[in-house]
Structures are given as structure tokens and as C-alpha cells.
Amino acid sequence: MLLTFALWAYVAGMAGALVLQRAERLANVLGFGLAALGGVCGVVFSVSSLAAGRAVTIAPVTLWSGPIPDVRLVVEADALSCFFVLIVSLVGLAISVFSLGYARTYYGRKNVGVLAAVFNALLLVTTLVFIAGNLWMFLIAWELMALLAYGMVSFEHEDREARQAGVLYFIMSHLDAACILLGFLMLAQAAGDFSFASLRGIGAKLSPQQRDAAFMLFVIGFGIKAGAVPLHIWLPVAHPVAPSNISALMSGVLIKTGIYGLVRVCFEFLGPPPMWWGASLLAAGTVSAVLGVLYALMEHDLKRLLAYHSIENIGIILMGIGAALMFLHTGHAVLASLALIAGLYHTINHAVFKALLFLGAGAVLHATHTRNMEEMGGLAKRMRWTSLFFLVGAVAISALPPLNGFVSEWLTYQSLLQGFGTTTSLVRLMFPLGGAMLALTGALAAACFVKAFGITFLAQPRSDHARNAHEASLPVLIGQGVLTAACVFLGLFPTAFLKLLDPLTQQLTGHQLSQQLTLANGLVLSDATAQGGTVSTLGITLMAVYLLPVPLALWAMFGRKARTRIAPTWDCGQRGLTPQMEYTATGFSKPLRMIFKALFRPRREVQREYDFSPYFATTLRFESHMEEVFQTRFYRPVNLWLLRLSRRLRALQAGSLQAYLIYVFITLVALLLFAS
Amino acid sequence: MNLDPLNFLGQTLALLLLAPLLSGCIKNWKAKLQNRRGPRPWQVYFDIAKFLRKDMVISEHASWVFSFAPYVVFLTALLAGLMVPMINAPAPLRLFGGVLAVVGLLALGRFFLALGGLDPASAFGGMGSSREMTISAIAEPAMMLAIFTVAITAGSTDLSQIAQSTQSATWKLLNPAHVLAFAAMFVVLLAETGRIPVDNPATHLELTMIHEAMLLEYSGRYLAFMEWGASIKQLVLMTLLVNVFFPVGLAGPQASVAALGISLAAYLAKLLALSAVVVVVETTNAKMRLFRVPDLLSTAFVLAALALLSTFLFQ
């Protein structure tokens, strides 16, 4: 069977790369080659089984029975699993190909064998998370995933930043695992069994308080993994420091495990949701989306910027899921399916374009040896293909038509708008307001990617490294190309793709929407209700092609003889533009920083040295600093408080034997009093 | 879906031809209101024609994005325009996308416009891009919310659908939600088309300019497409405003020639009326400081939110 084959390919890739770690070339080719092979198998498997509309693709199989009673590892795959397996396989495939070229940059410097092995292992355990059939399988794969990702975040551990990021990442991961564990155990308690099969609908057996508690635990747990605000602090720290192929995997796939978990739990296990579940998810999604993109705008570290965008997109996904839950509550199953499709569609979209962008960032990083956008520039000419791929990713993530980001956001908008009519309570205002915030997010994302692409790839190089940059190697480009193609496919052919989601919605909400969502000729995506609205990205694209003759004809009519001359950029007659005169990334986002000053609370320091007058400074030092409000207002105080408490407690062990004797003495006396 | 070729062709031509005229008219009227004679309303055609014929000078730093952007700007504006009902209610490309697609396409155009501004490594371009993206970012939610208000009432995001349902008897044009949403949309229109008090289309001072700053490096054919695209975008937005909020006289699906004629007349009248309002606003206001603009746009947002709330209250 294909999936088994894929898993074995990962295992083989892992083992092979470890065994061959001394021969790095071989380890690279074998490790990432097998990972790519596994990816192909995974894609074929999941697409074929989704296309066949199978609800259950793998019946529960017990892989291993542990020594402890009830500890078993069971895998099973249903449509939901298949969908996420598709994501991990597709993205994994592209990243593997990319890595074949990218890992060369580590030759002689780091252990490529280990990198390839961990990469394979990550793909393996992530796939296992998605096809876990019971709690144990899920948790083990979950923890291993966190562990391996920790290893990769700390891969370049010589860097202090990477070490700290790794620690933060691992701690947060562990926290989420703890929450999830507790939530699952609460459910398992009611079911008396750990298998997912017996957990289905188990929420009905719990008291409302217990269900709410379990829901909260899951939201916190999966929310941390997904990187939802305010549980996101690890994400912008950890994703950038990992090797870029791993960043791509983390941002593209790993955080989706949180989404998978939420969907699995909320739609299958917890039973009929109360209104506030969906509403809180919708609200959390909105906040994540807006804050994620706002913080992204303030970044000039390319990978951190991308990491913050992951938060934003997770927010958008959560909006879809939250809306779906709200519709389930109000009894609009069709709408719930629509919102769910919107969320899931955005999930795969984000996986594809975020991975693409991280791969692009990786190629850039390799070429320029920096993540700082202020030292880039001019790469569009030096790295033509990379810039093209990155641009496609940027357009897609900014939710601009006709690419895939637009399609899923369109679905989200539609479900939000339709949601207004589902209830008469005040809650319904959340839908259009959420939509407006989504619009804000989209516009800010566009602004952010204008900055990201513009500052990185356009204009003059801002450093020697950027000046000497050259195009990445072929596998690196192919890897990006695969994802670019996926972006385009998902953008232009949503009707084809939506069919794959049918078994999924059938499983989770009992409805299949692809028939209703697509018109006869397969071009148009229309809403569940006939008049809701239509869009056809393919149509738009074709129309653009049809209309292209208009400007071309104008050109032919008027400007046949016009020639084109290359000249220096207009510099107002000065002695020429230097890169210092270009707009910087920081400068680009300055207006927004000013507008959202209350949120960002930027600190700036200007040191000016001058001889005669401050207007003629001899040296000028400008420093601008910004910290996340959650960091400064919540996480740091808590951390400090914990440390202070620990230091206080440390005084207990002050080294005095007398004190120690007193502890024992007091314990004894207290127990004696207690006993008698 | 079947494309009505006549409708398609007609609207394409209307967009291409009407847009410069509208810009010219506004310029002319503005001049008139300043007691000048002003450029002729069709001056913009001349400008565009000249730019099309002229050679181009392209910055040595510019990449392929620079050359790609004008086509994108032009085509997206055109495509967006084809989704908005101008003279008869089913817009030619209505099935290809509703208001979300329109907004998306305009945003795509803006995206490339901003990139084109950044590409030649000039400080002006970067500044323009930065400001443009900033202002559009805060204008967009207000616009969306305003549109949502009407979309929710119409139960559709299809602009033709919205227009038709607005037209229907049950609809009251003076519904508070409607009026508030219109007010919000109007503010957004000013921002999106770079009008006073947000931007000054007539000057090129670096302290004020937003849109023009991005075009500084464009010349010849590209500049023509850019300018033309901008004017089409303005027309699209104005059409959106007049035909969605006041679809008086808008012809229905199988309208007769006479009805189309009436529709055209009504459309032009409404368009000119709206232009007049824009002109008056431009003439009687001073440009705002850049960091005051968010105040204006947040007012628009609040207006739109109020519109939404009143939908809730009065239903």
C-alpha cells in the first residue's frame, strides 16, 4: 500500500542518512531523495483515496501493543487524515527536492546526514500524527514531532539565538502537549478507551462544564501548536532560526497539526458545540490574523516576517473553523461545511505558499548570508526564478486573485457573510466584523509583502553580499517550482480540488458541497445558495489573457516605433543614487508603525553628535526597538515571577544542617499532631 | 456561463473610453471651480496617446517586475470594471466574481503598482509605495464593511445581484444603513483614488504625494497604462458607488435598447453628479497631513460599522 510505502521510505531515508552521515553527499541524496519518494507516494495515496470519496481509507491497525495495559499504537486514516497527509506529503515532496540542493550549503560545516535523517523523521511523525488512531499514537507522534523540531530549531546551535529559540519552542510544545493530554484523558475517561473510534461524539457523555474545560484545554493546546495569538510567542522566535527547509516544513505543515487537532476534536469528539466555542475561535482567529500581520509588518528579518504571517494565516483558518462551529450550533450544517471547507482550503493553501516563501527565503538567505532585509535588494535581477516564485507566493499569501489565497479567503468571506442570517442574536455582528478584519488583514498582508518582496528583490542591492548573489541551484528551484505550480493549481482549479474535500465534509458535517459549489462547466465556484456570489479565478485569468491584446494592440497602434532606453534612476540631478538612499524595510512600515503606535509602543533612540549645530550632525545613530505586547505584558512578567519564586525557594536549601533538621522536626511534629 | 459578447465588448469599450473622460471632466471642473478655463475634458486622451507613442526610459536598477506592473495595473482595473454593472445589471463578468473579486483585483493592481514604485531604487517610489499600501490597508476594511452591509441585505456578494435587489421595491434608498454605508464608501473612494484630502493628484511635492510618487520612474507606454489604469480604477469605484447604492435606472438582464439608453443616461448623470461632489470636496478641503488620514478612514470604518449595526437594529 502506498502510504505504508511512503512511511517506509521515510524510515529508510532516516536510517540511510544516519548510516551514511560520514559521506555527506550520499546522505543528502539518499535522505532527501527517499523523502521525496515518500512525498510522492503520500500525495498519490491521499489524492487517490480522497478522489475516490472513501470515508475510511485505512481501518484501524494496531502497530504495537505496549507493556502497559491499554497502551497501543493504532493508526487509521479517514478523509480528514488523508487531507492532512496530502498537505504533509505535497509540501514534504517539494521541500525534499529543494533540500537536495539546499543541504549542499551545509557540506563540511554541519552534519547533513543528521539533517536529512531528522527531516525524514519529521515527515514520518507528522504523517503519523495525522493518521493516529488512538490517543497514544497521537501523543507519541506529537511529542516526537516537537522533539525533532526542537532538534532542528537548535540545528545551528552555535548561535545563542537558536539555542534560546529551541528552548522556548520546546517548552511551549510541551505545554501544549500537556493541555492536549489532559483534554484527551478527560474524554478517554468518559469513553473508557483510548481509541479515536470510541472517542467519536463522546462529548455528549460529559457534563457541560467538563466539555467546556476539555474544549478550553484543546484550544490552548492546539492553539499553541498552531501559533494562535496570544499563544504564539514561540513561533516568530523558532521558525526563523531553523534551517530554511525546516522552517518551511514547520510553518507549512507542523503548525497545521494544531488545526488538524482542533478540527478532529471539535467536529468529531466534543459533540454539539455551544455558541461560545465557535465565537471564541472566530474571535481568536480574528485577533491572530490582525496582530500576526501587524507584527509581521514591523519585521525586517525576512524569516521572522514570514513566521508572523503564519500566525496571521492560522488566524484566518481559525476564523473558518470557528464560523463552522457556530453554524453547527445554529443547525446550519451546509453553511458549516462551507466554513469548514474555507478553513481547510486555507490550511492547504497556507501550507503551500508559506512553504514556498520559506524556501524562497532560504534560497535568498543562502545567496546573501543574511536574514536582514535591509541588507538585501536587487535580487530580482540576480535570482530571476527565485524572485518569480517568491512573487507568486507573495501574491498568493496576500489573498490576491487569481491565486489560491484568494480562493480560500473568498470562501471565508462568503461563509462569514452567509452567517449573518443564521442567527438573530447579537453574535451575528461578529461575522461581518470578522470579515472586515479579514479585509484589514488582507490589505496589511499585501502591504507587508510589497515590503518583503520589494525590499528583498527589487531596487539596488544594499550590501556586497546581495550584490554578489547568484541564482540558486537547480533542485532548489525545482522545489520552489513544485510549490509554485501547486499555488497556481489550487488557485485556478479550485473546482477540481473541492471534489477532494467532499468525503471530508461528509465525514465531519454530513454534507458534500462540491456539487453545489461548482457550476456545470467547472469554472465557477458559487456559493451554497444559488445567489450567494460567484467567482472564477480561472475565468479571471483567462479574461486577463483575453484582454491582454488591448494594451498590446495599443502598443502596436501607437508605439510601434517607440524604443526603450536604459538610464540611471532619476536622482534629481544628484551624483547618483546609493543604496543608502533607498527606502528601507523599517522606513516602509513606518507609517503603519505610527498609526498603530498604541499597539507597537516603539522605542527609538537617536544619538546625534555635532560640531556646530544639531542640524549638521557628524555622526548619527538611530536605534528603534519594538517588543511584542504579549511578551512584555504577560510572558516576561510570568517568567520573572517564576524565577523570583524559585530563587526565594532556593533559600530553603541554604546549607544549614540545623535548618534541615528543623524541617524534618516540623514535619514530624505536624504529622504527629495530624495523626493523633 | 455564457458571455454576452455585446455586453462584454460594450462595457470594455465604455470603461476604456469613459475613464479618461471622467478624469478629464473632474480636472476640468476643478479648474472651473478655481475660476480657470482648465484643460479640456478630453485632455487625458491626448496625454495617454502621447505617452503611448513616446519612447521609454527605464531605470538601470529596475527588474522585470517594473515592466510587468503596468500591464497588471491596467488589466486588473479593466477586469474589475467588467464585474461591476455599468449600464445593465448583469455585468459582463459577473459570474467571474463579485465585489470580493473586484476588491481583490484592484488590490492586485495596487500590489504591482507598489512594487513598480519600489523597483527603480528611488526613494520617492519607496515612499509612495509605503504610503499607498498603508492607506489602502486602512481603507480596505471600511470599504469591505460598507459593502458587506449592502451585501448582507441583498444576500449576495454579486454586484449585479446587489444592484438588482437594491432596485427592487422593498428597498428604501434612504435606509439609514444604506446612507451610512454610502458615506463610508465615499470616504474610501476619496482615499482609493488619491483625492484631496488624502492625496493631491495635481502636485508632485514629496510631502504630499502618494500615487504619483510610485509613477515617477515610468515613462512612455508604461506610464500611459498606469495612468489609464488609475483612471479606470476611479471609474470602477465610482460606478460601484453609484450603481450599487443608487441603481436608479439600471437596466435589467434582457433590457430593450430604449431601456439601455435610459440606463446609460441615468448612469452618466449619476456619475457626473458624483464627480461634481468629488470636485466640490476637493475644492473646499485642504489636504490632510499623512498621519491624520487614518482618522478620516477610521471615521469611515465607524460609519460602516454603524451602518451594519443599524441593519441589525432596524430589521
Next chain:
Amino acid sequence: MLLLTPILLVPLSVALLCLLVPSRRVMAALGVLAFATTLGLGIALLHEVLARGVVREWSEFLSADALSAWMVLLISVVSLATSLYAGRYFERDMAAGVITMGRVREFFVLTPLFGTGMFLVVLANNLGVMWAAVEGTALSSVLLVALYNRRNSLEAAWKYVILGSLGLALALLGTVFVYAAACKSHPDSLPSFNWSYLMSVARQLDPLQLKLAFVFVFVGYGTKAGFAPMHTWLPDAHSEAPSPTSAMLSGVSLKIALYALLRFHILTTACLDGGPDAGFSGHLLLGFGLFSMLLAPSFILVQRNLKRMLAYSSLEHMGLICTGIALNSPLTIFGALLHMGYHALTKPVLFFAAGNIHQTFHSLEFRVIGPGVGKVLPVTVVLMGLAALSAVGLPPFGLFFSELTIISGGLAAHQITVSVVILVALLASFCGILQQLTRILLGARKPGDHPTDARRSDGVPAMTLLLGSLLLFSVWLPAPLLELMHQAAAIIGGKP
């Protein structure tokens, strides 16, 4: 065939032999041999126990049930690994001139004695003898702690011996109380002080007296087992002892004390069952277990010394084991027993690695060791990293399963608060250990640091042996062993 006697005699005779043997190598080999033998005997004992239920020798003076057999196996494995490791360890120490041959001999004599003491604790049927044996282990280990004869090690030894002896005096009083209770219920004849006998008459004992007895035993053996707040000697002794001894202290010695306590716990529970004070001992165990678990992480968080940190981690694990037992469901007790085993396989590896680091960097202070140990001792760091992952309870290592079993058992017993507290404590100690180890193990050496070049790691066989068996037993437990543990759990749970 005698089984229990040889288990006691083999290490004892090796200890005596070592007094005579001149060569360090031979002494090391003898140690390995001794504990390999006891391991073999332990396995034989396992089968015997499964076959016969309880194995008795010397007219019930020695007796072994499933619980004892389990402990015998633990002691053997850890001692075996320790002996394996100690040879090279002291060779290095002697080469560095830190220690004299006399002291090394002391080690090789005392370690088998220490082992013998522990074997006696678990094999003695008589509670008094058990007490004496515990005292014996304490005394032998005190000398081991003081082996280096440095100021700090003497200080640690002193604290250990004072607190330990005091605790044992209290435990003795508790033991006496139990005996008195037995006497009272059988005024006519001199009652046997045997565990098996006491259990049979448990229901007739005076509950009040037993309660009081348990308080003394609890404080007494609890001190030895390192329950907070009686744990204060623990980090000192663990950090100052030679690393092989630390491994034994942490790996088994604590659990032996717990074993002794458990015997009384079982008795008390059986006696109080159904009465107004039912579960009295369990509540104590639960309370102190949780308190230990909660206290340990804060010390780990701000810890500055590697081995002290490991010691606090042991405190955490002891607390968890204790909690698991206190939750008193078959599953949690089983989990706790399993946890004991996995912990016994894990912690020594960490201490061995700490020993390597100590010998290479001549300090255990994080500040002095500095980042980048991985560059100097790559193999050690890999093994230590794995063991640390196991210690913080990550899959696929067994501690993950045992922890989860306990937590899940807690929920099953409707002790949600307990489960949450366990989770929080585990999380906190995870944070601490991760942060501290990342600080030193990863990273690059700074130019001024010493040393910077990669070195060979000692003790790899011992560490791989432990880690290998840990991994093996995490995924697969032989059926007899599993059965044994279920029986042991049943004994603790009071349902033999």
C-alpha cells in the same frame, strides 16, 4: 536450590575479596562479575517467584515476593552498570591524582557492601532486619559520599549521615510501634516480626498504633527516600559523591528506602482499610509526593550545578512514583513500578555523563562548564541528551508511558487536581532541565574556554547498556517481567 542467599553472599564475598585484591582492574572486574551474577540470580528469582508466589529461605528469614524480585532486578542492573563505569572512572581520577589507591579500594569494597545492604532490605522478611539493612546501606553510602575527602564531600556526607541516621532512628521507632501492635494482638506468644506474618494479622492490629507507627516510619524512611521537605541531604550527597555512587544513590538507593516505606504502607492500608482512617498512609504519600514534585522544579530552574540538578530531578521522579502509588489504582501502581524501573535505567546514564563532564571540565557548575560541551564530548552529550529526554518524559522512552499511565490513572480516580498538579510539575521540571542542559550541552566553545578539542568519552558501554535496555524495555517487556510487575502492583495495591 538456594536463590536468595547467593544474592546476598555474592556481593558480600566480592566486597571481602576486594579487600585483598591488589589490582584496581581486578576489583572492577569482580564488581561487574558480582552484579552480573546477581542479575542472573534475579532473573532466576523472577521465574521462581512467578512459579511459587513467594520464595522463602532460612525459615522465612529471607523471603521474596514479586515486589522484592523486581527490586532485586533494579539493584542488579544499576549496580552492574555502575561497576562497569567505575573502572574507567577511577582510572581517570587516579591519573589525575584526585584520589589514592586506598580510596579506590574503599569504593570497590563499599559498593558491593552497599549492594548487599540493598539486597538485604528487599529480601529480609523481618521488618527489623530490614531496618538494619537500610541503616547498613546508609552507612556504606555515607562513606562512599565522603570518598573524595574534600570539604564539600565531607559536608555532604555529614549532612547525609546525620539526617539519615536521625530518620532511621524515627523509622526504628515506627518499626517498634508496629511490633508492639503485633505483640498486643497476640499477648500469649512472642509474635514473629515477619512481614508475611504481620500481613496475615493486619486486620487485628490496633489502627491508632499503626497510624502513629506509620507517621514515624514515613518521616524516617521518607527522609532516606528523599521526600520534600526531608530531602535536603539529597542534592548534597548526590552532587558530591563520585558519579558512580551518585548513580546508585539516585538509581536505586532512594527506591530501596521507598520500598521499605511501601511495606509499611501496605500493612497500614490493610489494617486501616474500611475504618475511619482508611487510606491514611496513601494520603500522606500523595501529599508528600505532590509536594516533592512541586518543589523540585523551582530548584531545577535556578540550579547552578549539574549533578544537583539531576538530584532534584530524582526528587521529582520519587515524588511521581510516590503519587502513583498513592493514587492506589492497579494501573497507577503498575505505572509507578514501571516508572521506578525506567528511572533506574535513565538516571545513572545522566550521572555517568555528568561524571565524564566533571572529569573533563573539573567542575559541575554550569557557569564554569559553559556552552559547547557537545563539541568536546560528543558521544557523552548524545547519550546524555537521550537520557535527559527520557528523564523529562518524552517518547519513545518508557518514562513517557509510565507518567501518562499515572496521570491517566489519576483522572480515572477522579483526582483531576492531582493529575493537573503532576502535569504542571512535570512541565516545570521539563522547562528547567531543558533550559539548563541546552545551556551547556549545545553551543560552541568560546575561544578562551578550556578545553575546546573533541575528546573520547569514557563509560560508553555502561551508558549504552542502560540506554539500550531502556529503549528495549520501553517498547517491549518480556511477559514474565510484565507478570511480575502486575503481581508486585497487586501486592502494593493490597490485593495479592
Next chain:
Amino acid sequence: MSVHDTLLNRLKRGCETMAYPKGPAPALPDRHGGALKVEAAKCDASCSACVTVCPTEAIARPAGKPVALDLGRCIFCAECVTVCPTKAITQSNDHRMAVRQREDLVLGDTGKEQVRLAQALDEKLRRLFGRSLKLRQVSAAGCNACEADTNVLGTIGWDLGRFGIQFVASPRHADGLLITGPVSKNMELALKKTYIALPEPRIVIALGACAIAGGPFIGHPQHHNGASGLVPVDLFIPGCPPHPLTILDGLLRLLDRLGESDARR
């Protein structure tokens, strides 16, 4: 209601832009005598009063040749008119004096008594720029007089925009370069760069005595004696500064937009 008042007031005032060129041109001010007319034939052979009195050495009288007045250098102080005993140099009161060729500004010879007014652009360029001309202004060390008079064209009275002529910021958008000032060394690079920045086809207009020939700064080591040495100039508009009317006339002449009104004169 100031907005209301403003609007009403504006509407009441109506259009205040001058009728020219459709209507009559506004009269030149009294002090402005218009273009000079040099009739060398009238000249006294021995007289060189005008040469000495000219502050900018615009008048030359090489031996054996008739007097030659270079209108490009002239600052229209009219001293020469005053001193000329034979009235060989007179003021024509004509605002029109823009020319296409530098030589056309040198007056004096027979047939060149008056300025030979600028021809329109050739067919191709006229079709291109006829109804839309964007200019980029470069003040190459100008004294701001020419610039001020150029600015006047933007006022509501003159309203240059009605002709489709517009001053733009970016040379990329411009079709022509309007140069004022004598082009100092410091501005040389800027001027050249601006010229290069203009997309072809492009025209260059030198405005004022300085830009045409250096004006009062002629021969100064720090100046370039006008723009013509650096860039090919298509239109010379003499004056110091030229009257707005002169400029407008020059521009419209170049674009062939004067039509009837020109003939009427």
C-alpha cells in the same frame, strides 16, 4: 459656512482666465518695450555708443561689419535704444521673440532686423506634443526671475493647463526641458542628467538671457554661458526675464497652437 461662501464666491466670479490666444493678447506693461528691432542700415559707421553702453556685451560691432545685437544676451535694459543716435535700435513693443535657432536672435543684418519667430515643430513632433506637452523645469543657477514669470503661467489668469501644457516633477513624464539660468558648473551634471532622463523624443527650451547665452554671467569661469553648449536647444525665449506672454507665445508657437490669432496680428 465658509465652504458655502467660498463656493458661491468662486461661482460668481466665473472664469478669470484670459481669452488669449483666442482673444487679443494682453498689453505689455509700459516699462517693457517688447522685442528690439535693429536696422543696421541706419547705423552710423563710426558710432559704437550702443556697444559700450550694453551691460551684457550683447551688441557687437566688429570692424567693417554692421552692428549686431544678440537678443539672446540682451537684458532689455533699452540703454542702447536711448543712446542710439540714429534710432537704429528701436523697441517694437512686440512680445513675440521666441526663436528656434540661436542665430535667429542675432539681429542687425539685412533681413534680420527683427526676430525670425520660431517655427512650429515638425509634423511628427507636433502631432505628438501638439495637444499635450509636459515640461520639466531646471533652474540651472537662475536668479528666480525667469522661474517666477514661468510660474505666472500657472495662475488662473494664464492657466497654461488649458493648452495641455503642464509642468511635471519627473523628467520621465516630461517631453521637454525648460532651462533657466546660466548653467553654473555645479548645475551642469544636474542638467545633463535631467536631459538624459527625458524619454525621446524630447525638446529643450532655454528661457531667458542666462539660459540662452549666460546673460550677465557671460564668460564667467563658473558658468557655462547658457544651456546650448550642453544640450541641444529647440526653443530660445529671450528676455530677462521674458514676459509670461513671451513664454506662452513661444510655447504655443512651437506647438503651432496660435492659429488665427497669430495671423490676426
Next chain:
Amino acid sequence: MHPPTTLEISSQVIPLMATLMLVVQLLLIAQRMLLTNIRLFAIQSLLLSGIAAVVAFNYNASHVYVVAVLTFIGKVVFLPWLLNRLVHRIQIHQDVEPLLNAPSSMLICAALTLLGYSVTRPFTSLEKLGNNTLAIALALLLTGFFLMINRRKALTQVLALLTVENGVMLAAVALTTYGMPLVVELGIFFDVMVAVMVLGILVYRIRENFDSMDTGKLDQLKG
């Protein structure tokens, strides 16, 4: 009035001797001279040994005689001798330097004695060898404990530990009719001996390394 039986006599003698043990304990607490402390401990042990002997005589339990003899040899003769020797050998300063002064120590000890009584009240009925012996044993244990806390010097802590041991032994004798099984008694005895020897070794080494017997200086291991 018949003459009291031996049992009756012993049931009065034993509490008396036990009370005397407590008195000695209090003296120990108040006493500041090290050598006197050792002597007081010897007296206390002698009393313990006496109690054991009385019990053995009363119940005719021969193995309790063994206990009595062992206690006498070990705690009355050997250990004081050993400690004396140690004191002379390492020339310890005589003052024991308690943490609390005598009056407050006394108060605390009174409270502890009360606690001992209150804890053991439910058990008084089961004592065959006179009332309160158990309470005294517990009080001995607790005050011994307190003594440990209150003493700085290593050697005095050892002494205090030994008094705790005495308390335990008293309880053993008092609680159990026939004392503990012999093998246990022997084990305990030898353990105590070894413990003291180990402690002695450590005291010696500490003295060597720290030039002091003050355990207050043993505070380098923190956190």
C-alpha cells in the same frame, strides 16, 4: 497490705528510671561542657540498660538480658570511651555552643514533652510496664531531636543522635512485652555501633579538613 510483688515494684521502678532518663536528657540540654555531656549520656544509657535488665528479670526473658548487657557494654562503656578518646585526640573546644540559651531550650523541651504525652495518650492503656514510659520515650526522642538542632558541634550532634536512639530503645523495651526479637536487637546494636564509628570517622575527617567541629561552617552546599 501485702508486700509488693516484683511486678508491682518494677512497674514503679521502670517509670522512675525512665523519668530519670528524661531528667538526664534535660541536663544534657542545659549542660555546656562536652565531656560532661558524654558522661551524662553514659548515665542515661546506664538507666536504659537498667530498665532492660528489670524487664528481663520481670518477664524472665533471657534475650532481653542480652539487650541490657549489650547496651551496657556498648553505650555505657564503649561509646563514651570512644567519644572521650576522640575529644582528646582532636582537642575539641569544650564549650558546646548551643544555638538557643538554656531557658528557652527548656521551654521548648517542656512543650515537646507535652507533645509526647499527648500523642501517646491513647496508648497508655497498652503499656504493661507502667504508665508514661512510652510518653517519656517519645519525649526523649523529641528532645533528642531538638538537641541535635540546638547543637552546633559535630560531636554533640552525634551525642544527641545517640540520645534519640536511647529514646527509641526505651520505647522498644517499654512497648513490647518481651523486647524485640534477638536478631533484630543485635542488628540494631551493631548498626548503632557502626554508625557511631562512621560518624567518628567523619568527625575526625571534618576536623582535619575544616579545623573546626562547628557544623555551622558546613554550609557551602546550597540551592
